[in-house]
Amino acid sequence: MKKLNDLEYLKLSKFKAFLYNLRLFFSSIPDWFGKLGLRIWALIKICVFAIRDELTDIGKTFVKGNWAVKLSFLIFGFGNLYYGQIMRGVLFLLFEITFIVYMFVIPEGGWHDLKIAHILQTGKNVGENSGMMVPDPNSKYGAEIWQDGDESTRVLLWALLALIFIVAFIYTWRMQVKQCRICMDITAQGKKIKSGKDDLKSLLDDQFHKMLLAPSLIGILAFTVLPTIFMMLIAFTNFDANHDGFKNLYSWVGFENFSNLGDVGQGGLGAAFGKVLSWNLIWAFFATFSNYFLGMMVAIMINKKGIKLKKFWRTVLVMTIAIPQFVSLLYVSKMFASDGIVGRLLLDWNFIPQSMLDARQWGLWDNPVTAKILLIVINIWIGIPYVMLMATGILMNIPADLYESARIDGASSVQQFTKITLPYMLFVTGPYLLTSFIGNLNNFNVIYLLSGGGPPNSSIGMVGGVEVGHTDLLITLMYKMTADSATSQYYMASVIGILMFLVVSVLSLIVYNIIPSTKNEEDFG
Amino acid sequence: MRNNKTNKQSLLGARASRNISNTIIYIVLVAITILWLFPFLGIVLESFEVGTKAMDSNLWPIKFGFDNYIRLFTETKFLKWFGNTAFMGVCTALLQTFFILSMSYTLSRLRFKGRKGLMNMMLILGMFPGFLTLILIKKVFHDLGLTEAMAPVGLIIVYCASSGMGYYVSKGFFDTISKSLDEAARVDGATRWQVFYKVIMPLSKPIIIYSILMGFMAPWGDFMMAKYLINANPDGMNVAVMMQTWLSKGLLNDNYTMFCAAAVMVAVPVTAVFLALQKYYVEGVTGGAVKG
Numbered sequence: 171m172k173k174l175n176d177l178e179y180l181k182l183s184k185f186k187a188f189l190y191n192l193r194l195f196f197s198s199i200p201d202w203f204g205k206l207g208l209r210i211w212a213l214i215k216i217c218v219f220a221i222r223d224e225l226t227d228i229g230k231t232f233v234k235g236n237w238a239v240k241l242s243f244l245i246f247g248f249g250n251l252y253y254g255q256i257m258r259g260v261l262f263l264l265f266e267i268t269f270i271v272y273m274f275v276i277p278e279g280g281w282h283d284l285k286i287a288h289i290l291q292t293g294k295n296v297g298e299n300s301g302m303m304v305p306d307p308n309s310k311y312g313a314e315i316w317q318d319g320d321e322s323t324r325v326l327l328w329a330l331l332a333l334i335f336i337v338a339f340i341y342t343w344r345m346q347v348k349q350c351r352i353c354m355d356i357t358a359q360g361k362k363i364k365s366g367k368d369d370l371k372s373l374l375d376d377q378f379h380k381m382l383l384a385p386s387l388i389g390i391l392a393f394t395v396l397p398t399i400f401m402m403l404i405a406f407t408n409f410d411a412n413h414d415g416f417k418n419l420y421s422w423v424g425f426e427n428f429s430n431l432g433d434v435g436q437g438g439l440g441a442a443f444g445k446v447l448s449w450n451l452i453w454a455f456f457a458t459f460s461n462y463f464l465g466m467m468v469a470i471m472i473n474k475k476g477i478k479l480k481k482f483w484r485t486v487l488v489m490t491i492a493i494p495q496f497v498s499l500l501y502v503s504k505m506f507a508s509d510g511i512v513g514r515l516l517l518d519w520n521f522i523p524q525s526m527l528d529a530r531q532w533g534l535w536d537n538p539v540t541a542k543i544l545l546i547v548i549n550i551w552i553g554i555p556y557v558m559l560m561a562t563g564i565l566m567n568i569p570a571d572l573y574e575s576a577r578i579d580g581a582s583s584v585q586q587f588t589k590i591t592l593p594y595m596l597f598v599t600g601p602y603l604l605t606s607f608i609g610n611l612n613n614f615n616v617i618y619l620l621s622g623g624g625p626p627n628s629s630i631g632m633v634g635g636v637e638v639g640h641t642d643l644l645i646t647l648m649y650k651m652t653a654d655s656a657t658s659q660y661y662m663a664s665v666i667g668i669l670m671f672l673v674v675s676v677l678s679l680i681v682y683n684i685i686p687s688t689k690n691e692e693d694f695g
Numbered sequence: 696m697r698n699n700k701t702n703k704q705s706l707l708g709a710r711a712s713r714n715i716s717n718t719i720i721y722i723v724l725v726a727i728t729i730l731w732l733f734p735f736l737g738i739v740l741e742s743f744e745v746g747t748k749a750m751d752s753n754l755w756p757i758k759f760g761f762d763n764y765i766r767l768f769t770e771t772k773f774l775k776w777f778g779n780t781a782f783m784g785v786c787t788a789l790l791q792t793f794f795i796l797s798m799s800y801t802l803s804r805l806r807f808k809g810r811k812g813l814m815n816m817m818l819i820l821g822m823f824p825g826f827l828t829l830i831l832i833k834k835v836f837h838d839l840g841l842t843e844a845m846a847p848v849g850l851i852i853v854y855c856a857s858s859g860m861g862y863y864v865s866k867g868f869f870d871t872i873s874k875s876l877d878e879a880a881r882v883d884g885a886t887r888w889q890v891f892y893k894v895i896m897p898l899s900k901p902i903i904i905y906s907i908l909m910g911f912m913a914p915w916g917d918f919m920m921a922k923y924l925i926n927a928n929p930d931g932m933n934v935a936v937m938m939q940t941w942l943s944k945g946l947l948n949d950n951y952t953m954f955c956a957a958a959v960m961v962a963v964p965v966t967a968v969f970l971a972l973q974k975y976y977v978e979g980v981t982g983g984a985v986k987g
Contacts, residue, residue, distance in 0.1 A: 324838075327831070374886050374887065374888035375886040375887050376887070378801075378887035378888055378891070379805045382800065382801045382891075383797070383798065383801050383813075385793075385794065385797065386794050386797060386798045386858075387859070389855070389856035389857055389858075389859060390817070390820070390856070390857050390859055390860060392856065393828065393832065393852070393856035394820055394825075394828055394860065395820065396831075397827070397828035397829075397831040398823050398828055400831050401827045401828065401830060401831060468727065471720045471723060471724065472724070474717075474720060476713065476717055477721070483724050483727075483728070485970075486728050486731060486732060488969075488970070488973055488976075488977075489732075489735075489966060489970065490731050490735075491969070491976075492962075492966040492969030492973075493735065493962045493965070493966055494912075494915040494934075494935070494961060494962065494965055495916045496916060496938070496939065497738070497938070497958045497961060497962055498734055498735070500938065500939060500942055500954070501737065501738055501954075501955075501958065502734055504942060504947075504951075505734065505737070511737070511754065551730070551731070555731075556980065559976075559977055559980050563980070608822075612824055612826075614826070614919045615916070615918055615919070618918070618919070619918065644824075645824055645826060648826060648827070649826060649919060649923070652923075653922075660830055663827070663830065664827065664830075667823060667824050667826075667827035670824050671822050671823050671824070675822050678822065
């Protein structure tokens with residue numbers, strides 16, 4: 171497509187500029203993939219060169235190094251200890267000992283588990299011996315007792331840890347060899363080597379970021395990175411209630427779980443996912459934008475000149491944020507239940523006959539269409555206060571003289587809104603819209619506490635041991651698939667998780683490329 | 696003269712139309728107030744009902760009394776559940792603030808190798824549904840004895856361990872503090888630790904209080920993770936999970952009014968804390984939205 175220069179671009183109206191960005195993005199996709207090959211090639215080249223440089227450097231170190239440096243190729247931190255860097259030397263040595271103990275010394279240690287986990291080898295089990303009933307040696311009547319075998323989950327987890335450990339081991343080995351050589355060079359020049367005290371001091375100064383980041387990074391590594399990799403691997407196994415990894419080992423099934431998604435015929439898994447995903451997207455769209463625009467309206471109304479009691483109106487709305495969400499969600503869901511107060515009131519006012527209430531025909535949650543509408547409406551009730559607060563802050567930042575000059579030029583209040591307020595808001599809150607959209611895609615609380623995913627969708631039936639409902643999101647489906655250990659299908663939950671990641675990342679990629687306000691971080695400061 | 700008159704007329708017209716539009720706005724705002732407060736009013740009124748009753752169209756109690764509250768504290772372990780949740784709230788507030796502040800401060804004000812890569816990594820990790828990791832964590836915690844009765848401890852770890860990934864709002868705040876402050880202190884010989892502790896922290900009261908508030912509120916509102924780890928063990932319950940079971944189908948009629956009483960007991964202290972600190976919350980929300 172034709173690229174516009176800056177001047178032509180600025181001439182476009184806001185809407186056309188948006189469309190232009192959108193087209194630009196999509197037309198650049200083929201190009202991007204074309205370049206991807208080149209980029210990968212360049213990356214490989216960089217890696218190869220880097221490895222070559224490292225290897226030659228290591229070789230040189232070995233040839234030129236004295237006996238202490240040479241010995242530190244085997245014993246971590248020996249060089250450091252030799253040159254008087256006690257603290258570093260001890261830490262390196264401790265790391266090596268921990269590694270060896272974890273991998274080889276402990277019974278069924280890291281190395282053993284890495285071997286029997288058969289990571290990604292289709293058809294093989296995770297683990298070797300499953301637990302089984304064996305004759306009880308103490309029993310005279312031939313009774314049997316349970317003998318523990320390998321536990322797949324533990325084996326896979328230890329194997330993953332072993333992999334991470336190996337990477338860390340190679341990195342640390344390289345680091346300490348380099349440091350030993352630097353020590354040697356510095357001593358040869360007759361300079362003083364950094365002591366342990368200097369190291370500790372630098373943690374508060376030059377290396378301060380390491381100290382601040384360490385706790386967070388350890389937490390993220392242990393509780394997000396490791397479980398995420400683990401669960402992604404689970405998508406390639408048959409880990410479910412029958413293959414729980416304890417009584418029956420689970421095994422690697424390759425892409426079987428994903429290829430099941432290709433079944434888009436009647437009652438097929440792919441069709442079910444398509445339906446849930448489309449409602450999930452519709453829900454996120456309406457939940458985000460209805461809140462956004464209505465919340466903005468409320469903020470504008472409260473901020474309008476001449477409206478009194480501004481603080482009171484705001485406090486009323488803020489109060490609804492303060493009350494824990496589950497309380498209001500549960501109560502409101504019961505208000506609209508088939509025998510809830512709304513139904514009773516309508517009955518009292520003769521809007522609906524008693525017979526309908528008795529026959530439970532009235533239940534708003536039992537009808538897919540009303541349930542969906544109700545969810546979006548209640549979500550507006552939940553969401554408006556947040557948007558109102560945010561919009562209030564931003565509205566106050568819009569320069570007042572913009573409105574002044576617009577008024578002098580004869581702009582109506584509608585025009586002022588569409589030409590000044592809305593573009594400004596959209597520009598500033600682009601990132602917020604994206605995060606809120608993603609948040610709504612995964613909005614477990616609102617769906618689960620209000621409708622619980624129901625009413626059941628008979629055209630889908632059972633998927634992954636769960637009855638899929640009309641208002642189920644992927645996240646509630648995932649929860650239901652894993653909540654009950656008697657029917658759980660962890661591999662399905664894992665497949666859904668990967669799908670959700672794909673949806674979110676593609677969306678984010680598009681939005682980040684189109685919205686101008688997300689581009690440069692340093693611009694804000 | 697005539698010109699003047701038309702001017703006056705149009706002015707009057709403008710005032711009239713403004714009055715009309717203001718009246719409409721007032722009507723809408725009053726309607727909003729009623730709609731938004733109605734459920735809470737209902738909860739409070741129904742909590743004072745004597746005896747159990749099913750839902751009906753009459754919110755006003757037939758007979759006022761504190762029966763539900765008495766039942767709550769004598770017949771159930773409400774105090775324990777409330778204590779569990781409050782304990783989680785306080786611990787999460789402290790730990791989470793520590794993690795978020797250290798992460799956001801580092802990313803905002805220190806420059807080091809791998810900073811961009813780290814931010815991109817966290818962005819991508821954040822795109823995975825957090826619930827997915829819980830499946831493994833539950834298994835491991837189960838083996839370590841951190842689920843069911845000990846679930847509060849396990850939950851605190853789950854809430855806090857990765858909280859560094861939610862650095863965005865607080866980084867936005869640190870980005871707005873002028874860099875020249877750091878430079879001046881560095882020229883005067885301060886170490887980076889001293890800059891952090893003595894220069895920036897005293898300026899960061901709003902964001903610290905915002906983080907504490909968010910951390911404190913999180914366990915009160917969490918349902919998904921709590922239910923998953925607690926597994927219906929009455930000793931490890933938090934209020935949300937317990938109160939949801941009261942409203943399940945078979946138990947609804949017996950427990951509906953008690954649910955309302957429990958809701959009041961939960962909502963009053965949390966709302967009080969929130970309203971007392973709402974200034975900081977508003978600053979965080981507005982700042983965070985703009986900064987992304």
